[in-house]
Amino acid sequence: MHSDSVIAWLLDSDPSIRWQVMCDLMDAPEVEWAAERAKVEIEGWGARLLSCQDEDGQWAGGSFVPAGFDYSEWRESGQPWTATTYSLSQLREFGLDPSSDRARRTVELIGTNSRWDQGNQPFWEGETEECINGRTVADGAYFGVDVSAIVERLVGERQGDGGWNCQRAKGSVRSSFASTINVLEGLLQYEKATGGTTESREARRSGEEYLLERRLFRRLTTNEPADERFLQFLHPNRWRYDILRALDYFRSTAMLSGADPDPRLREAIDHLRARRLEDGTWPLDWRLPGRVWFDMDDGPGKPSHWVTLRAMRVLGWWERQAKPV
Structure with missing residues (x-):
């Protein structure tokens, strides 16, 4: 193909x-x-997801997990993905027009009616974990909400190595790939919407350096892959990390700044190229377990529209902009 x-x-x-x-x-x-x-x-997936919305603006009656959720289901079947935070992020990924009446009404209703399971604070004030707050910043900034207070908090929660870890409050002193990409996407969306602050821009650069020093997937200590699944393609990512998610982020930030692609992305780019199927598409390698509203691909091992879209735009950007070795 x-x-x-x-x-x-x-x-x-x-x-x-x-x-x-x-x-x-x-x-x-x-x-x-x-x-x-x-x-x-x-039409399509966006309309279908909006049709699942509760009258109070939430999804599944809760902010992070569905109302009345029994945590034994998480242990047995996986984390649920139907509540407000993940549904809202999915609409952002779909590209729902944030200026539409439906989007504006949704944001208003969530601000009025949705409270976090952890702490009971209003949704747009943010949760307690960096991963969740990174996505809340991304969603809020995209949909026109003032999330500057959450941004300020995230800036102050950086680890010494430049990134973030949602286990910081439990004593972690090292960043994680997943927490860092969630926060970076939020800070980038905030910068697109507002220009950012000196502090938020510096924090974003330090988080990028955390990933780039590791070539997007390697441990600094051993140079081995930090997690083999970082090299496998997933959609929707939810909170999980893979190199395609990171590459798509670096494409987005370069388009905002006009900077050339960093040469430290090359190894991840080469892996992405190598994973292209003979028909020109890319496969979905795995899918997160847990409750969903609906699936958007044919399943692991099959060509994925979402993975292929992201891979093609990353490679198109790289091939247009990257300098020869």
Whole structure:
């Protein structure tokens, strides 16, 4: 399958995929991809997820876990992904227009009615863990909420090695890949929305350096992969880390700043290229267990629209911008 036929396969999908293909891979005029993006609210996965929303603006009656959730299910079947925080992040990934009446109403209702399971504080004040707060910043900044107080807190919670770890409050003094990418995505979205602050921009740079020093997946101590699953492709990532998520982040930040790609990304880029299937697509390697509203791919081992979209835009950016060795 050649590039043109892969793009045709991507376009024969959901509006949330199509508008990003048109924008990121085809360089279509904004008037065209914006019209496709507007369909996210009324067609396909976006409309389906919005149809699951509660009258009070939440999903599944809770902020982080569904109302009345029995934690034995987490132990037996996996973490649930149907509550408000993960549903809202999914709408952001779909590209729901934040200026739409539905988006504005959702943000308002969540601010009024949703409180965190841990601490009972209002949703837009943030939770206690860095991972969760990173995504809350990303969602809030995207949907036009003032999340500056959470940003300030995250800036002050950096580890000495430059990144973040949601186990900090339990005594961890080292950063984790997963916590760091969640916070970085939040800080980047905040910077896109507001310009950021001197402190938030510096914190973002230190978090990026944490990942780059490790070539996105290696331990500094042994140079071995920190986790073999970092090299396997997952969607939706939720809070989990893989190199494609990190590469897509670095593509986004370079597009904001105009900087050239960092050469320390090359090993991850080479791995991404090597994982391309003969038909030009990329597979979904694994899927997180746990309760979901619906699946968006055919399952592990099969070509994935989402993984392929992200891989193609990362490689397109790299090949346009990276300097020869």
